[in-house]
Amino acid sequence: MRTEERLRDAIPPRTILLVAGVLLLQLGFILSYVGAFHSPSPSGVRLAVVGPQATVQRLDALPDDPLEVEPAASEAEVRQRILDREVSAGFVVARTGTTDRLLVASAAGPALATAVEQVVTQVENAQRRTVQVVDLVAPEAGDARALTGFYAVVGWLVGGYLAAAALAIARGARPATLQRTLIRLGAMVPYAVLSGLGGALILDQWLHALAGHFFALWWIGALLTFTAATVTMALQVLFGVLGVGLTVLIFVILGNPSAGGAYQAELLPTFWRVIGGALPNGAGTEALRNYVYFSGHATTRPLLLIAIWGAAGLLVTLAGSLLHLRRAAQREPVSEGRHAKHEA
Incomplete structure (x- = not known):
């Protein structure tokens, strides 16, 4: 039996095609997972804001559009919209003092809550203000990272x-x-x-x-x-x-x-x-x-x-x-x- 015939007998052409398909799936796996996770950054995160119009505009005009800002009338409204899953987070500007409140729900995803906190904190630091984070819905004890x-x-x-x-x-x-x-x-x-x-x-x-x-x-x-x-x-x-x-x-x-x-x-x-x-x-x-x-x-x-x-x-x-x-x-x-x- 010739070498070509031996190879064809051991690995039929159909099998070669199947192995090629497996290789493509393998490379697709690497591309998809690394492509999705290699550089996470917030984009279009819905944020309800209670505060002056200037604050709303400032947050809405950030480079690369990390936030999609929606004005709200009160902190109670913000809380309810977060619990109803209408927005991902809320920001309440203090009427007095320099400490504002960021409302999040880390049970919906700690990574998202952290990303919003980082964006808002940078804006607050530039205004010489501080932010207090309030977690409205935290993951259960047995679900530490909400995964x-x-x-x-x-x-x-x-x-x-x-x-x-x-x-x-x-x-x-x-x-x-x-x-x-x-x-x-x-x-x-x-x-x-x-x-x-x-x-x-x-x-x-x-x-x-x-x-x-x-x-x-x-x-x-x-x-x-x-x-x-x-x-x-x-x-x-x-x-x-x-x-x-x-x-x-x-x-x-x-x-x-x-x-x-x-x-x-x-x-x-x-x-x-x-x-x-x-x-x-x-x-x-x-x-x-x-x-x-x-x-x-x-x-x-x-x-x-x-x-x-x-x-x-x-x-x-x-x-x-x-x-x-x-x-x-x-x-x-x-x-x-x-x-x-x-x-x-």
Whole structure:
């Protein structure tokens, strides 16, 4: 056997293409994570300000637009808007003295709260004033850096797409019958329920990281798991084994760094800031934080987004399977005709 034939026997051309795809995913992983995190800086952080118009204009005119300043009538209004997740922070200028107040909610992301504090402090120092930071909503004791929700979302999404990928490995990426497609989709329902339940037990009952929100954690986790599973199935039906790579691209390479975990959206470069709000990773992280720390305010949009992804994955899986089966049925008469001619 010649060397070329030995190489082809050991590493078929199809395998070379798959390895090349893995290399691209690997490089994409490095580019996405380093690109998102290498130089975090605030941009367009919504800040409600109670104070003179000159202060509002000064904060709103800072270089590179770190703040999006919105005037407010009172400190009570600022507090409520922060708790309702309408703004990220608030600044109240003292009527007497030189010490002003910066209101933040570090449970929404300590990195963002720190970044706003640094920006405001620089402005205050230039005016020979000082700032007192008031944390309205701090992370729970078991969630020191407010990262528990993010890592939980990652776990649920990974579980969903690995379960779907495992079914593909066992019986093929494209189901041979519509019945098999329906069974696979149906199997993901109890799996998602158990996945959400297990995650909630760990977060609430075992580690006490996000205590007191058991049922919310359960069903948000179940929704995320099912969504990841249906999207993975849809991509596998459309693209075969390449669908797994596309799933990794969406949920791992693009979704995780843009989800607002370690660095919130306002601290990320434009590309990651834009896509973060449109992917299940970011939506899940936002929904968990807002439900746990902000009485469920501003959770409708992220939960609806996750549900849309899940429904789209479900519909594409069914439609793609029907199309694949129809094409397979159309090829069968041709194959049978060729076989009969060969026998004759």
